[in-house]
Amino acid sequence: MAESVSDPGGRARAAFCAVPIERSGWQRQKLTDFVVHMASRSLVPVDAIVAKMLDWPTGANRSHDRGARPGHPFASGQKLALINGAGAPARHWVRRVEALTGQARLADLTLLPFADVLPDRRGLLNSRRRWCPACLQDDLTSGRDIYERLIWSLTLVTLCPVHAIALTDTCPTCGYRHGSELYRRSLSGFCARCHQWLGHCDQIAVPYETNGDHLRREQWTGQQLASLLDLPKRVIEGVAAEHFATLLDEGIQVLCDGNMKQFSRLCGRSPSSIAEWRAGKNYPSLPTLLDLSAKFGIPLRCWMTGERFELNPDKGYSESPIGLGPPIKPLSCSKSHMGWVAIEHTLREVVGDAKDKTSWAKLARRVNVDPSQLRRRYPDLARAIVAKARAGVTHTMTARHQARQEYLLHQVQTAIHMLLASGAEPTRRRIEDQLRKAGVAFRWADYPLIRRAWRNLPGHGES
Template identity: 30%
Template structure:
């Protein structure tokens, strides 16, 4: 028998219920770029969340959002709110409801910064957001080649922003393949791809802007960067914006025109009554008007809205800068419509394999694609339809091959003692993105059923 000296005393185990963190219903997906000029939009976040769950955006909203969103705007049924989806990035109740719903489902607390809700006290909603989706094709192309996540910055959704501040290129609103506009959020929304035909929206840098619009690009780049300042500041906003704006306008009026509102309005090139109402705090300028005032006062828009001090270095009238015309219409001085129509007709009559897209034809002819579509809509529709049919047939063949590949991978994984999950299969399949297609996922499901899984 062992001596009692060998016995020891040990701490008692304490059987207490462990506090485990709450699990989110949907993935705790991190938003892109919060606090920067190119912060992600809320509609982009919804589309990426759907991709992460391998479902269409419309299906995600119907299955997960319906019980949280009120029926005022048709609930979470995308079919009934297509034309209003721009408001999901804005300052009103639709944005508020979607933010609250998403934060509840993902357990995130920073999604309001993907909208303009932080500026709702000041910015009127009228003409604030564009009704259709817009994008910079060069951004998409760059992100794709550098293997960055594709997304849509909130900046692109604002109506006043017409160019990409990084690439100095006009934002696009028309798909280069099907020539259709996209809703801001649609059933098959996917960053970087058309929600109508699923065509790729990226392209390499265009030529330099035509001479007749180059001078206007500077104004639009300045506008985009100024609006980007407001977006990047969303997480830090705390001040009473309206009162500060009124104080700063009155301070500039005192400094520049000794408090003469009529003279101040003339310097700003604004109606006297409009400026008087601003200075009295009875009305507030739209975003476009704020940008013009900021530009003419040579003061960053963010400082105009949040600073406690005005720019006293500014010389009274000499430093007030005129705002240039905001039109970005392109005109080609050497556009011979008759000759170019003949060349486009040659492409229509030519039996080229594979058929070229309108983008490719525009490059070959050295003319802007939108110019061709505007001048020869009948011919461009034929070319686009032919290319679309080719892509559809080619896609169907590729989907069929992907189904076969998925089955083969599933059986090989099972043979190696591994369960053929979507994650494992997507790491081995040659086209991981094709798992988003219903037919490919069904092929994987059927393979698992055959294996008794």
């Protein structure tokens, strides 16, 4: 087994000589494949490196007892796909492999740089080893080092973003399905059972235009995730969950004029979920982010990086995926039959008319202009009209409440007089029966009226 040695100057040297083939961009190498290259270059079996030098974290640290049995990463039930993820197993392997190779920033071969915005780690990575036969064949024919990409491990990526063919986990020679990400005798580009070449590309890549909507959506998903992995290092360092809440607030304001319930209907999500996202209490899963990107035409990277994406109210979003229906536009973007001068005159007339209590939404429909666009053009008039409409609603509701209170009080007093005239004690139940016979609707909140009417009778005031 290779061990750390020192050069004549006393400086420690790495136990393995290995350099990542591609550590950036969407075609970056995955960490499990880097370990396979470590083993093949040193003529050491993969399981020997993993068992003796990497200490699989599921069992190595579970007990302080020296006799405790260490973990077995190749045992049934172990999720080796998590090595390429964004959790504790990935962090453990990065630290150990960096120490063995002397390489820095091996976290770039995993999803650790995106840990803050990819919280759904359980379903994020496919447990099977998958590959694109055409990409492997391209590596072979071009004379490049053969390696396996990180993007192939993502569950939501089913088509190669380059060749538009399905990723596969089945050996074309022996038919073996690779159910695990890593094997004891793994070799990049070769079957783990029969050790034959996996780059035989018998599939025919169907032209993108002739595929169905579902296939187009699958390719679009792969392109979105490839674009995310392709971000420069300086941009990835700024990835944060807070950017999603900021962009969400802007979308609610622009699309629905600040109406969160209306925005939730557009998204197909509950208002409580939208509220939790805005408050930062919860973060949407990757499939949800992709659904929002597809629906509103916003690139996936924008939700995570805070990249500005301008909304055109006349054309909608410009990056809507093909075949997923028309992009969603603001609620009303049609051209008005009135000019801006006439519209401003109408708004000022509404402000000056004390009897006109028209709401802002109704007024926008009257002039046939999107409410948010109208508000942005005339913010002062908008505030005045909204305040007047709210004051009018409050006055109307107060007047209705007072009128109902007076009506109920009169009906309760009439019922009490009728009971007293018949010689019956005016109890609450008897008063309720009299009100029902008279067809008067009442609620629990109206019960204080009975006591008030009783006190107003001669001889029944409070002592």
